[in-house]
Amino acid sequence: MFDVTTIRKDFPVLERQVHGRPLVYLDSAATSQTPQVVVDAMDDFYGRYCANVHRGVHALAEEATAAYEHARGRVARFTGADPRGVVFTKNATEAFNLVAYSWARVHLGPGDVLLTTQMEHHANLVPWQLVREQAGYELAHVPVTGDGVLDLDAFDEIVGSGRVKLFAVTAMSNVVGTINPVAELASRVRAANDAAVVVVDGAQSVPHMPTDVRALDADFLCASGHKMLGPTGVGMLIARPELLERMPPFLGGGEMIADVTLERSTFNEIPYKFEAGTPVIAEAIGLGAAIDYLEDLGMANVRAHEQALTTTCIDALTAIDGVTVHGPHDAARRGAAISFAIDGLHPHDIGTIMDREGLAVRAGHHCAKPLVRSLGSVATTRASFYVYNTPDDIAALVHGIEVTRDFFGGRV
Amino acid sequence: MTEDLYHEIILDHYRSPRNRAPELAGAQVHVHHNNPLCGDELDLRLRVTTGESPSIDAVVYDGEGCSISMASASAMTEAVAGRDLGDVDDLAQNFRAMMHGEHVDREDELLDGIAFSGVARFPVRVKCALLGWMALRDAIATFEQGEESSRVTHEEPTL
Numbered sequence: 009m010f011d012v013t014t015i016r017k018d019f020p021v022l023e024r025q026v027h028g029r030p031l032v033y034l035d036s037a038a039t040s041q042t043p044q045v046v047v048d049a050m051d052d053f054y055g056r057y058c059a060n061v062h063r064g065v066h067a068l069a070e071e072a073t074a075a076y077e078h079a080r081g082r083v084a085r086f087t088g089a090d091p092r093g094v095v096f097t098k099n100a101t102e103a104f105n106l107v108a109y110s111w112a113r114v115h116l117g118p119g120d121v122l123l124t125t126q127m128e129h130h131a132n133l134v135p136w137q138l139v140r141e142q143a144g145y146e147l148a149h150v151p152v153t154g155d156g157v158l159d160l161d162a163f164d165e166i167v168g169s170g171r172v173k174l175f176a177v178t179a180m181s182n183v184v185g186t187i188n189p190v191a192e193l194a195s196r197v198r199a200a201n202d203a204a205v206v207v208v209d210g211a212q213s214v215p216h217m218p219t220d221v222r223a224l225d226a227d228f229l230c231a232s233g234h235k236m237l238g239p240t241g242v243g244m245l246i247a248r249p250e251l252l253e254r255m256p257p258f259l260g261g262g263e264m265i266a267d268v269t270l271e272r273s274t275f276n277e278i279p280y281k282f283e284a285g286t287p288v289i290a291e292a293i294g295l296g297a298a299i300d301y302l303e304d305l306g307m308a309n310v311r312a313h314e315q316a317l318t319t320t321c322i323d324a325l326t327a328i329d330g331v332t333v334h335g336p337h338d339a340a341r342r343g344a345a346i347s348f349a350i351d352g353l354h355p356h357d358i359g360t361i362m363d364r365e366g367l368a369v370r371a372g373h374h375c376a377k378p379l380v381r382s383l384g385s386v387a388t389t390r391a392s393f394y395v396y397n398t399p400d401d402i403a404a405l406v407h408g409i410e411v412t413r414d415f416f417g418g419r420v
Numbered sequence: 421m422t423e424d425l426y427h428e429i430i431l432d433h434y435r436s437p438r439n440r441a442p443e444l445a446g447a448q449v450h451v452h453h454n455n456p457l458c459g460d461e462l463d464l465r466l467r468v469t470t471g472e473s474p475s476i477d478a479v480v481y482d483g484e485g486c487s488i489s490m491a492s493a494s495a496m497t498e499a500v501a502g503r504d505l506g507d508v509d510d511l512a513q514n515f516r517a518m519m520h521g522e523h524v525d526r527e528d529e530l531l532d533g534i535a536f537s538g539v540a541r542f543p544v545r546v547k548c549a550l551l552g553w554m555a556l557r558d559a560i561a562t563f564e565q566g567e568e569s570s571r572v573t574h575e576e577p578t579l
Contacts, residue, residue, distance in 0.1 A: 354485060
């Protein structure tokens with residue numbers, strides 16, 4: 009059941025005014041808003057059964073453990089994963105770092121190639137750069153063509169060497185919205201080197217479209233709670249359990265051990281081996297509630313809703329003289345993170361004036377500087393949409409562009 | 421609050437820039453400053469009078485950037501025209517102090533530069549307003565070292 013008028017009532021923040029105007033929230037690709045049911049789920053934890061998990065025998069600890077593990081099951085079902093392969097992290101960035109330090113550092117070395125793309129968020133670039141210092145592998149990047157898609161000829165050439173041992177790629181660009189053919193790319197990487205693993209950045213795709221980690225053919229999938237109606241502070245690493253089994257711990261401490269002496273420790277089974285210390289309990293429970301909410305809406309409906317908004321938005325923006333929309337224009341090939349440029353205006357000026365109109369858009373490099381540079385730019389203005397956005401929001405965006413141009417008039 | 425940032429005088433300099441030019445006949449110094457984090461690029465060319473106490477004969481700027489950085493450079497070129505190089509340095513210090521919310525003695529001499537005092541309330545935009553002034557100070561230092569050009573990248577984070 010997908011009715012945006014009903015959905016909006018579940019998000020208290022959408023009632024508020026910003027600078028005296030109704031909020032038009034177009035920055036969900038950075039952080040989505042939180043439905044009341046998610047806040048209630050975390051409230052319930054703190055109000056009724058706040059306790060540490062996997063320790064203690066009292067009722068509250070048992071309830072907290074059950075709720076936390078229930079949330080893990082929710083993530084697993086939502087992504088087609090084995091619950092033993094679901095590790096809660098503090099964000100998607102930590103999930104990438106976990107793979108970098110516990111897989112790439114151990115399994116890649118001189119002569120191996122770690123392949124990413126020019127489209128990646130810094131979270132899917134910087135950890136590989138850091139670990140390269142220790143592991144000595146080579147880094148390579150699939151370039152992006154002018155229309156914001158991966159250059160598949162260049163991809164094939166690099167992969168053809170047979171030396172690519174880890175391929176890390178985003179399922180959906182956070183800047184230009186491009187949906188990458190992840191499963192196809194994964195199969196080509198594996199065909200060239202059957203020891204290769206595939207790491208997928210699902211931070212933008214998991215919140216916005218149906219996800220099946222097996223269909224993606226991903227060994228590791230990283231995603232973030234606060235971009236999918238969940239709270240901040242929780243992310244996910246979804247991994248093939250047999251790979252996790254073979255990996256050394258990333259962080260050490262309580263919870264992740266089986267036995268500890270002063271000299272050495274043996275480690276807990278997966279996924280607990282990768283959840284050192286008290287985990288993100290309330291946040292994971294909140295994320296579980298967010299997943300319930302999304303499943304009630306139906307992820308296919310979410311995707312269809314956003315695809316319609318994307319078409320409306322791109323049609324509206326491209327109809328304005330002097331406005332350029334980056335990335336693919338066909339909504340079937342992209343998500344609802346839409347970066348654009350207005351001739352003669354700097355994104356920071358655009359963002360500031362739009363804010364005065366109640367419009368929350370993102371201006372900057374979106375933590376993806378190599379990609380933004382490929383657009384011949386250093387910054388873009390980005391509007392991104394989610395379940396609670398409507399065509400009225402797009403009309404407000406178009407109005408905001410007109411107001412911005414009038415404000416800086418004369419030069420444009 | 422936007423009015424503090426985008427004062428009418430700032431918008432006027434943005435729409436009708438003063439001393440914005442890609443070349444300057446007889447310039448002794450050319451500096452290029454950029455801030456890769458927000459994408460501002462600024463070229464500044466300086467012609468200095470020769471003699472006992474050199475002063476600014478002409479200064480022009482050109483570049484790409486947000487309204488604050490471009491308008492501030494424009495207002496700066498007017499405020500420093502004809503001044504001794506040492507005096508310019510002091511005025512630049514006054515502008516920088518104003519950008520950090522401090523009271524300054526020479527605000528009247530900043531001419532239209534006074535309109536940027538409100539930018540101090542937008543910390544992420546202070547770097548934008550300072551770009552032109554930093555380029556000018558660099559141009560003077562470059563000249564005093566007997567060099568002809570300089571390239572500087574400012575890595576300070578903005579938005």
